[in-house]
Amino acid sequence: MAGVTPMVADQIRVAPVYTPAHLRGRGYAGAATVEVSRAALVAGAVEVLLFADLANLTSNGLYQRIGYRPVTDFALYDFLD
Template sequence: MPPRGAHPSARSGPGAASAAGAGSPGGRSHRDGRPVSFAGVSPVIAGMSRIGPVFTPAELRGRGYASALVAAGSARARTGGAAEVLLFADLANPTSNSIYRKLGYRPVEDCVVLEFV
């Protein structure tokens, strides 16, 4: 089920598996006892939760591990009381952006981080 009210922001920057960490702030996919993907899920604060970071090693991508974790984390955040589930996506990564849209996320704003030195 897509996360109703999910609003990802976009900013530049950084399958047959079991998801672990149901009571933890994130989840991990495992295959043959090895972690193959990770997705963090923040606690619900002020009705919002954030997904991220999300990571799968390059050699294990394209198998749906991270997609399953993002979907499960989003659902867990919603059932945990989040009215909005947020994530930050790299605009230069069409693969992750396509996956997030399929999961029900939609872009709402672009962010830029400026550092003054």
């Protein structure tokens, strides 16, 4: 499965992307991600974004093969009161 967020500032984010463990390696995630990315562009998105875990080499390799390019790495910190 692959979903998208609503468009904000001409950008749509692909999220989430998931394939059950027993179905991985068959191209389902790639096909779904390509299709929702195309649909986002057809819907008027100027940019289609996808945030990925850098530790997951499999998904990062897939995303680069279908045309996504790494832009930056960042960390999010939550400081509790």
